[in-house]
Amino acid sequence: MTRRAVARALVYLSLIAATLVVLLPLTVVLLTSFKTSEEMAAGGGALSLPDNPFNLSNYVAAFQDGRMLSAFGNTAVILVFSIGGTVLIGSMTAYAIDRFTFRLRKLVVALFLLAALVPSVTTQVATFQIVNSFGMFDSLWAPIALYMGTDIVSIYIFLQFVRSIPVSLDEAARLDGANAFTIYRKVIFPLLKPAIATVVIVKGITVYNDFYIPFLYMPSEDLGVISTSLFRFRGPYAAHWETISAGAVLVILPTLIVFLSLQKFIYNGFTRGATR
């Protein structure tokens, strides 16, 4: 019995240790974001509390000088288009693959599956040339097209779902005179709501956090998304950790809110997405 108690204590100890390891770096950055540059220079140590916990001047600086507002705007535009496109494309692909038998169907399925194995970081050298030749380089269209075109995970999630919708529903609609497009629009798509929610969340978080694609394809400053705009803080604020911290907190905050409000969906979404 005592051995069990010791084991239990050790388990809690390890969980608390892990919690500290996760939360401490984040908490310190939050504390730092409320400090003034004088406080930073005085060197009170990273763990000291800010003199004025309501000092928002760093946030104002990050927002205005760091162009975070336009960054959030650009990110929002990219999010809307790429998520909308991904949902449409993913569901249409899944519908076509699952509900029709046609020549080359196997080949098409294989093409989509094989693409899932290719990590997109490896192909950017050549993708760059293609994006460039379409004249999309340094425009919001480059990331939008790339996010829409390469999302195999969402196609897979939709495929799983379309399979679970009974074919008898299609048949009933067909007897009522509906063609394939009407069936997709009126029967399949509305029934995909849970899958759509999953894809919106998973895709949304991926796009919101992506650094690589916007960094590579949108170098001009007014096209910054939140990751690239935050990355640019390195230059002007190099030694001003209070401003950099405020920027980081600004970027993390929306993720935290979404996570806390949608926890369950997020866990499920990532489990489904990652195991393919």
Next chain:
Amino acid sequence: MADTTEKAAFPAVAGAGPAAPAPAPAPRRARVRRGVTPWLFLLVPLALLLTFTYAPIVNMAAYSFTDWDGVSPELRYTGVENYTEIFTREDLFRVFFVSGYYLAASAVQIVAALYFATVLSFNVRFRNFFKGVLFFPYLINGVAIGFVFLYFFQDGGTLDSVLALFGLHTDHAWLGTSVSANTSLAGVSLWRYLGLNFVLFLGAIQSIPGELYEAAELDGANRWHQFRHIIAPGIKPVLTLMVILSISGSLSAFEIPYIMTGGATGTETFVIQTLNLAFRFNKTGLASAAAIVLLLIILLVTWVQRRLVPDDKVDLV
């Protein structure tokens, strides 16, 4: 995967295929239209797939045999020169050793994730809180993580302050030498990706029927026995999947080292090097060859995994 799609095709054959219970063979025009319909749905997806995934791979393979600089209209065929350069030039090959740090971190990460997933799948107080805390880092923006940990490793930053609490006053520049910088960066990757592995393990463990534990308990099995004989076999498919993800992730590590050090002090990874070759030094040909090598390694690793764990098992997870 191929197997399951095959099975799923059955109801579709009955519904939409020519085998549909039609009173008479459909007229020719209707049959043609039925054959075209799926392609109308697939037109845009396939166009995007071919343009942004397959065309680049084909182009890249072609560039890799040339000395193209990415701009000039002329491409000169150089045979396998780029490939021999990658494998013989020591400075180019060195980046693979950096992957070793990330690989080691992945091993620690898998063990830790497995431990926490096992612990948290049993009754523990504040279970959801701990679950959330462990998973949350995975959702945070990479640049923000980079900055959080730049401050963490700063002189007089978070780490030094914490150590000072325990009376340890170091003036160690954590990102100063190659070994300690790479260890630190790999540590950040561990911090960032632990949550994903943890959640995947958790899902797998929870899909094991609860009666199994009860039966084992009746037979007098302790926690370790339960883990060894119930949990371990149940999560095997996820485990192999994770090993693969870890290997390809370690080889293609990019964001954390790029944001935090820019590849300085010996922290350059394969992807950073490839990008520098392509976009800074205009050696598109050499960069393409490097990317092809990485791609082949990752495909090989994935192939080995598929051989070790049959597809349908992965699909059940």
